[in-house]
Every structure is written in structure tokens, then in C-alpha cells.
Amino acid sequence: MSGRVERDGHVGWLEHTLAGITSSIERAVFTEEHARSRGWLQAVDPRAKLGMFLVVILAASLSSSIVVEVGLYAIILGAAAASRVPFDFFVKRVWLGIPLFAGIVVIPAIFFVPGPRLFDLPLGPIQLAPSIPGLIGAVLFIARVGVSVSLAVLLVLTTPWADLLKSLQTIRVPQLFVLILAMAYRYIFLFLHLANGMFEARKSRLVARTSGSEQRRYISGTIGNLVNRSIKMSNDVYAAMAARGFTGSIRSFQADRMGMADWLSLVGAVAVAVVAVIASRSLA
Amino acid sequence: MTIEPMPVPLEPSPAAAAAVFELHGVRYLYGGRQTALDGIDLRIERGERVALLGANGSGKSTLLKLLDGIIAPSDGTMRALGRDVAAVADGLDSFRFHREVGLVFQDPDVQLFSATVFDDVAFGPLQLGLAQDEVRACCDEALRQMDIAHLSNRAPFELSGGEKKRAAIASVLSLRPDVLLLDEPTASLDPRTKWVLVNLIRQLGEGGKTLVTATHELEIVPLIAERVVVLGENRRVLADGRPAEILADRDLLIRANLIHEHLHEHGGTSHSHDHDLEHHEAE
Ligand SMILES: Nc1ncnc2c1ncn2[C@@H]1O[C@H](COP(=O)(O)OP(=O)(O)O)[C@@H](O)[C@H]1O
Ligand SMILES: [Mg+2]
Numbered sequence: 001m002s003g004r005v006e007r008d009g010h011v012g013w014l015e016h017t018l019a020g021i022t023s024s025i026e027r028a029v030f031t032e033e034h035a036r037s038r039g040w041l042q043a044v045d046p047r048a049k050l051g052m053f054l055v056v057i058l059a060a061s062l063s064s065s066i067v068v069e070v071g072l073y074a075i076i077l078g079a080a081a082a083s084r085v086p087f088d089f090f091v092k093r094v095w096l097g098i099p100l101f102a103g104i105v106v107i108p109a110i111f112f113v114p115g116p117r118l119f120d121l122p123l124g125p126i127q128l129a130p131s132i133p134g135l136i137g138a139v140l141f142i143a144r145v146g147v148s149v150s151l152a153v154l155l156v157l158t159t160p161w162a163d164l165l166k167s168l169q170t171i172r173v174p175q176l177f178v179l180i181l182a183m184a185y186r187y188i189f190l191f192l193h194l195a196n197g198m199f200e201a202r203k204s205r206l207v208a209r210t211s212g213s214e215q216r217r218y219i220s221g222t223i224g225n226l227v228n229r230s231i232k233m234s235n236d237v238y239a240a241m242a243a244r245g246f247t248g249s250i251r252s253f254q255a256d257r258m259g260m261a262d263w264l265s266l267v268g269a270v271a272v273a274v275v276a277v278i279a280s281r282s283l284a
Numbered sequence: 285m286t287i288e289p290m291p292v293p294l295e296p297s298p299a300a301a302a303a304v305f306e307l308h309g310v311r312y313l314y315g316g317r318q319t320a321l322d323g324i325d326l327r328i329e330r331g332e333r334v335a336l337l338g339a340n341g342s343g344k345s346t347l348l349k350l351l352d353g354i355i356a357p358s359d360g361t362m363r364a365l366g367r368d369v370a371a372v373a374d375g376l377d378s379f380r381f382h383r384e385v386g387l388v389f390q391d392p393d394v395q396l397f398s399a400t401v402f403d404d405v406a407f408g409p410l411q412l413g414l415a416q417d418e419v420r421a422c423c424d425e426a427l428r429q430m431d432i433a434h435l436s437n438r439a440p441f442e443l444s445g446g447e448k449k450r451a452a453i454a455s456v457l458s459l460r461p462d463v464l465l466l467d468e469p470t471a472s473l474d475p476r477t478k479w480v481l482v483n484l485i486r487q488l489g490e491g492g493k494t495l496v497t498a499t500h501e502l503e504i505v506p507l508i509a510e511r512v513v514v515l516g517e518n519r520r521v522l523a524d525g526r527p528a529e530i531l532a533d534r535d536l537l538i539r540a541n542l543i544h545e546h547l548h549e550h551g552g553t554s555h556s557h558d559h560d561l562e563h564h565e566a567e
Contacts, residue, residue: 161439165399183397236394239354243382244459245411 034157039083041158046167048262052269053155059273060147063280066136069143072276076150083158090157094150102145106138113137183237191230304328304463304494305351309360312346316358320346322519323360328496330462333489335505335527336498338515339541344498345390347515348465351496352387353378365463383412386461390468390498392452396440401432401451404440408459426458430484446477450484463494470504482507500542502531514540 035042041049060072080090113134121128156164168178305328312321321343328334338344349355353364353372362369365384372381389395398404405426409419427433430450435443440451449469456464469485470478485508489495497508505512506527514530516522522540523530530536537543 161399182399187397233391233394236389236391237397239349240387240389240395241397241407242378243352243354243387244408244455245379245382246407 034083034085035160037084039085039158041079041083041154043261044265045258045262046159046163047170048258048266049155049159050164050167050171051266053151055270055273056276057148057151059276060144060151062277063144064140065280065283066140066143067283068276068280069140069147071279072147072272073143073150075272076147076154080150080154083154085154085157090150090153094146094153098142098146098149102142106141109141110134110138187237191226303363304330304332304365306363307350307357307360308362310350310357310362311359312343312350312355313358314346319519321350321357324521326513326521326524328494331492331494332511333495333509334497335509335512336496336515337500337502337505337512337530337540337542338498339500339517342515342517342540343519344500344515345467348387348467348496348498351465352385353381354387379412382461383459384461385463385465386456386459387465388453388456388467388469390471392445392448393440395452395455396448399439400437401440401443401454402427402436404451404455405436405458407455412459422458422460425460426454429457429488430454431480444477446473446481449473449481453484457488461493463496464488466495466497468499469497470499470501478504502537502542505531514542516540 044052056072056076060069063069063072077087077091081087110130111128111134113131115131115133117129118132118135119129159167165178165182168181169175305326307324307326310321310324310326311319313319324347336344336347346355350357350362350369351364353369356370356373364372365381367377367381372378396404398407402423405423406419409422414422423436424433427436430453432447432450432454435447435451440448443451453466453469466485470481473481482504485495485497489508495508499505509527512523512525512527512530513521514523514536516539523533523536534543538545
């Protein structure tokens, strides 16, 4: 039908954006399949895992040697393989995003850092002359970011969200903060579903082209409606918590003790971090 | 804020022993304007299983929130378990009150906010400051009663509609309340899931709990209640009696907007009749 094509051209971007956000967040959550599979990191206590990741990230940011960063990255890849995270998926997920974010930060530095130039290419009004220290700095920076992001992705991929939240509590992140994080995570879904449902309901009723002003009116009306419903819902959420004894401070279970294997993994990670820092000092 | 040590048994005052809820001329207005309840007189005894029957917007949810001491009446007097509900809604002793009276909200998403079903079920007992193994025992019992022990490590948002409802009920049951208020527990469920839930609710009633279930679904009423309170569209109690009497009174059900004379069921299929309109207008 030709009407459909026209409609898609007009409201399509809105629906696509919303539907895209909803489904990608949902997909991110439902990929807990990696967190629930049987691998090395999945079996490690989440608190030990959190400690391991924190010390290695610290080592990566303290080290100023590319060789050390590459070594750390190789160890991370080994850990990912031992945890049955698909190599392809893991590497791509990390390295597709990094140039975008890290690149914006480091590209100017390549040209502004003083020192010998790699080459000097006059391009009309601008001069393309990357400096060698600038380039080395940029590569080191990207390597650090790559190692840190890989570690974070590996942590999230191998740990169920619930366990991750609990381990945050054990490193003294305030409980109220953890609760807010958990609730935000939970209710962002509901909110997106609600918004998505409203847009779909509208789409199914739409039989003619709509003008720009109609769309704007609809969007502001929808946002108003969403805000109203969210306020009513958050009132009910609070009432439901108060009815179950919530008075502002959260109590939770003391988790089980960590086992020998958990402590060994943690000690191993600390050893790797120490070696990395010492190596980067002696290489420099 | 600190939490008082909990396990102090409730002193059953003489009034509480006689009636769980006692309402006289209770009115409730939202925002001081929108009348949701307009003069409710109601008395519910311990151990009774009551269905609160009313059309959409007749004030069922509002009444349940009043009974749970979440909101205070705008007008009239209301006692629950021998306490003044207005004071409970103000926070007085609300902790102990909610150990005795639990409300399951209509929308289970409102009640399930933790990372796993178990955490949600454990939320109440943990807030009460019970010992760890006691909390675990309460949770295991509630999960078993709702037949969802196998879901305890799942995230609430992964659950189906019926599973969410059962998780929401379990999250209240884990406090072991004597009085359970259920807001449309079977709304928007498929027939088989509805049947499962009705049976779970029946078992709770047989365990001696006082049950007040709000619903607009006639077919579940005789299964879950031995007394029916009908809320009318005038926001007052329209009728109060046994399920058999109430459900047989067609005029009453039409007046309460629970059935429509042009749209009713014959052996499972619904169809509309071509009645003349003057009949429709007569009232
Ligand atoms: N938060 C609110 N603010 C304003 N009006 C409300 C609110 N909640 C309910 N109402 C109104 O109060 C009346 C009774 O609502 P409710 O108790 O939810 O009825 P029921 O549960 O029987 O559908 C309705 O007219 C409804 O519009
Ligand atoms: Mg309601």
C-alpha cells in the first residue's frame, strides 16, 4: 500500500528509534546467556571478580608501556576464552566502539603535541604533521581504554546483573545507591515498553498522512501522558515498598563466604597487576 | 531512620478480635476534588473471605489502599485491627500493622523491583529485621505456596503475566500476614492461568487468612469468597450478601455495571441482542 510508505517516511524515525532502544537494551539483558554458561569466570564469586577487575584496571591505567598493555590484553583474551565468551563477539563489541569515543579525544593530541614529526604534508591552508610522541601517547591511551573496556565488558558478560549489584554492596557502595540502580534498570524497561506500546497503538490507528504540527502535538501529548503515568506508578511503587516495611534504609542478605578458588583467583589477579606495574617501570 | 526490633506479637485488643475492619461513612477524594468513595459502611470479621465486586472506577483499588493503611479517609471513621487507620497512614505503628495486613497491587510491576524474584520475596522480611534463616524460611514458604520456587533466581521482568502475579503475591505472603488484600489478581490472565491462581487463592483462604479480593470478574467470585460486597457506580456499597444471591440478581448486576443487558453470555459465547432503545433508557 502506498499510504504505508508515506507514513513510514513521516513517523518512521520516531518509532524506529524507540523500538531500537527498547530492543537493544532488552537484548543486552537477555544475553545473560553468557553469564549463566559454565566457564571459569562464571564460577568465581562476584565479589572476587569485582576485586580482580578493579586491580587489573588500576594496573592498566598506571602502566605507561604499550608492551604491558598488549600483554594485559592477551591475558584478558585468555580469560574470555576460558569463560567461553565467543572471541569474535567479545573483540568486536569492544573495538567497534572505542575508535568512536577515544578517537575524538586523542586525534587532536596527535597534532598538537610538540616533538619530531612523522611526516609533514601541507594540504592547502592546513598542515598535516602528526608528532611522534603524540602518536605514541595516542596509541597508549587507546590501548588503556581498550583494556579497561574489555575488562568491564568481560565482567558484565560473565556476571548476572543481580550478582553484580550485590557485589557492589560488599565493596561499600551505599545500599540505597545500589537499590536506585536496580530500580532504574528495572523501570527503564517498563517506561520504554509503555512508550513503545503507545507509539504502536497510534500507528495501528493511523490511516492517513499526518502533518508536522499534528505530529508535534501528538508527541507532546504522549510525553505528558507518559509523565502522568510514571508519577502515578512511582507513587504506587513507593506505597508498595512502605507497606512492606521500607523506611529509607535497605537491608539485605549477608552473602556466603568466598571459597578457596575465589581467593586464589583474586590473588592471581593482584599478582598480574603488580607484575604489570613493575614491568612498565623497568621498560620505561 | 532506625528500625525497631520486630518480633513482638500483636496484642489482640477486644475490638480486633471481633472485627478486622470497621468503616463508618468513609469517603475518599483524590486531590480534594475527585470523589472515589462516597460514604462506605462496612464491617469485615476475622477469617472472612470477601469479594469486592465493582465496575472499573467504582473505587475498589482505593478501598483496598484504605484498608491497607496506605491512605487515610478524607471523611468518616475507620478502624483496622483495632487501630485508627488515619494514624497508621500517618506512619504510626505502620510497621507492625503491615505485618498483619498485606496488599497485593493490581499491577505486579509496581511490586517487583528487585533483581531476582527471591530478592523481592525477601524484601519484606529483611526490612522487618528477621534473622537470616528465618527470612529464608519465610521466603521458601511463600514461594512454595505460590508454586514458584523454580523461578526464585529469575529476573522479574523475564516472567509471564501469571508468573509475575504469583511473584507479587509471594512478596506479600512472605510477611505472613493474617489479612490479605488482593487487587484484581486474575485480571488480564488467560483462562488456565486464571484457574491456577484462583486455586492458589482458595488454598490461602482455607489456611484461615482473612481475604479481601477486588474483582469485576463474576465467574471467580463463588470460588474465592463466601461474601460479596458490591460497589456501585455511585461509589457506595450497593449490596452485601452471599455469592449465590448476588450473582442471581440480574438487575443489581446491571445497575452496578457488571453485566450489560445487551451483551451477556450464553454457554460461553457472548453476543448482543437487538433490544429497543427505550428499554435501555428506562431507569
Ligand atoms: N491517583 C488518582 N488520582 C485521581 N483520581 C484517581 C486516582 N486513582 C483513582 N482515581 C479515581 O478514583 C475513582 C476510583 O478509582 P479506583 O479506586 O482505581 O477504582 P477501581 O479500582 O474500582 O477501578 C476513579 O474515578 C478514578 O478515576
Ligand atoms: Mg483498580
